[in-house]
Amino acid sequence: MRKTFLITALLFLGMGVQQVFAQTTPAHALKNVTIHNADGSVTESATIVWRNGVIEAVGTNLTIPFDAYEIDGGDSLHVYPGFIDGYSIWGSPELPRNLPDLDDPGNPPYDRAGIQPERNPSELLTEDKSFEAAIKAGFTTAALYPNGYMLPGSVEIFYLSDDHNSVELLSDKVGMAGSFDTAPGGWGSGAYPSTLMGVMAKFRQVMFDATALQQHIKYYSQNPEMPAPDRSRVLEALFPVINNEVPLYFEVDQKEHIERLFKLQDEFGFDLVIVSGKEAYAKADELKRRNIPVLASVDFTDAPEWYKDMKKEEESDDSDSDETNEEISEEEQAYRDKQLEAWKLEVANIKSLMDAGVQVGYASAGLELKDLSGKLETLLEESGMSEQNLVQVLTGNTADILGISNTHGSIAKGKNASFSVFDKQMSEEKAKVLHNITNGIIHELIGE
């Protein structure tokens, strides 16, 4: 059984207030563990002390405070900074179904056009088994957005927990979610925009309308004798994007889509974070030039079956492999060459981006957590990425991109106590999370 220990009432307290309580709230200490830092360095026989959700001390030969509740790792446990999901749909309400037909599909209300930037995940969070799975997988922190279409809502960052009721807001409205998704309803009961080019055009129009409304509000504040503006929660939610106060988190994979997104960025000048970006490697130099970070998906295609078989054969025995080799045509062989090349490029996406100097973090972007370990394994085997690279992407880099690196993404004094304890190195086979500490709260996973 999983148990959640202590410290719940003080979750929401800010750093400044904590000192007042410092001596009254018991500390926690995790000792004799191996710490794998986000920068790749490793500290053995280390101890972490935290109180009120904040790391008080970390290192070797520490004096553990007298009031600390101690956990002994016995020098066999491995601690990693908490994994951060940079863009996830966990806890989002289901999409509406069976939409009624519209009288005038060419002029739908905003929500039916897929334009709902006024929605915030903190107001919508609902039950989702993924939260429990995320804790088990070592995730402590996530940026969430509501499920939707072209502009589904804001991006907000949360401290994770295994139950949606105790998932707490860390930072609100850090970005605006976006995609090239067409309006809901498909061909049957759908609305404008129903195509990619329609979405491009509608995006522009919404930006123009929001710009005009903002101007009107400004003029009206200077001169209340003029006609009052028609206020709009939808358009006003876009002001922070127009004013470059928050970036647009835009989910795209195809390189052509990334080019289309560049075009919109050139026109409107908004700040951009690319989410998923499976073909971002093809645009790495341009991403670097534009200083656009990528929250990359690892949900790449499964390796071709023939390739898996070939690898299996190579691993098992090379002496009589000829027997099992099927005869294939020259044409099929040529296709396989191209197929493998395409697959390798996809798997090497994150590595290619890192090599090009693009800032890369992690986003599940729809990947189910049960598939994560398999994907990470492939990543380590096939892309030339080290475990250190991977940890960097899953922790420090994602924290940087989300703008929370002052509190998250590493295990250090003064940082938020969000880390996970593995029974062996995470890259080893069957490595498991034993404890997940999010914001100082211990989620005990032993025995599951």
Added chain:
Amino acid sequence: MKKLLTLCVMAVTFVVTVHAQEKGSVLIKNATVITVTNGDLENTDVLIRDGVIENIGKDLNAPRGVETVDATGKFVMPGIIDAHSHLNGVDINEARNPVTAEVTMEESVDPNEVGIYHALAGGATTIHLMHGSANVIGGQGETLKLRYGTTQDGMRFEGAKRTIKFALGENPTRVHGQGNGIQPRTRMGVEQVVRNHFDEALDYKRKREAYLEVKAEYDRRGRGTPPVPVAENLRYEVLNDIIEGEIYVHCHSYRADEILMLMRVFNDYGIKNYTFQHANEAFKVAPELAKNGAMTSVFSDWWAYKFEVYYSTAYNASILNANGVINSINSDNNQLLRTLNHEAAKVVRYGNTTVNDAIKMITLHPAMQLGIDDYVGSIEEGKHGDVVVWSGHPLSIYSIAEMTFVDGKKYFDRSNDPDDMRIDINPGTDFEDGANFREIVTRRDEDACLQDAFILMQNNTQN
């Protein structure tokens, strides 16, 4: 492992080939050159340098490093231009509103479509990628050079005029009138949709300009009464660009009465550059078309696929040509796009149009309709090196396109023509599942330009 390594090296080589330089140089020797604008020149050389035709003459020498092609006994013709194609559109119809001038096929280009290569193999070098015909005023078109292997932007024909699709008759009335119960339901309604939107656009323009003027004044002086902002409106901006002549209209149409109707509307708004697409009944109003300077782009012999397309004749192109209408022959079909030379040949066969005029209908005339005749459509010094080497006269049924050049770069060579020319492989697609990529012959029993939108009409019949 060694085997794997070899595979990767091979694959990398392939990618490099595809992304080779954009412009090329070549000397084509001793061909019969169909110039289109200056007759057929026998035993003549064409020198293309850095993408441009530099010299046409006899006994030309290849500059250093320039490849020479011996075309003795062969024909060289300008690359075929298709004024009506949906070859590589990501989407074709934004069919949810009767007017969608704000959308553009420029943002709906799939540069990886293997059909681009198939078209090159048929001697085509430029297409007009069009929005569909579901809407009265559809989306803007994009003129593309068939530079297979480049990006969507790399395919764009720099300097081409902006274009837009209009559609009259059954398609918009069925999709919107019958399908959604909104205007237009009749041909009268179609005219009114056009007029209303032009009027609204002009009204918008007045208001927007007035706003910008007062705003500039207010922002400068910092006092007075600020104006109520008028948001930029993409749809009306494009409609104004049409009225101001910056965008050429390509109008899907069949019947003579609706062709006359639109010419009257355009005369009222001062719109001058336009082409009627399909226009099966255009022959009935050929003198009126010529008088208005209207152009046509027709099928050689394709009709009876719906009610409004029964009254048709294979003499349409010839009659239009004889009346001085700038006419082109188009495909509106990915298979026909590969054999547009045969479609041109039919015009000679049916209506006794001269061979050179028939060739104009797939080269210079579509170039004029797209506003690219300064660059392509004939073999002239200074024009782009978009040329095709044919094994014999291109209007002969026995002739085959042997090499196709775009900007002097060879994109198709029959002597080096791999089986599988796909450039965008989905690694999840197995060989067997993807092997149908060669199936380029599709049914031709509907308007290609209503693709995707039929379901909107079917939907309605159930209601």
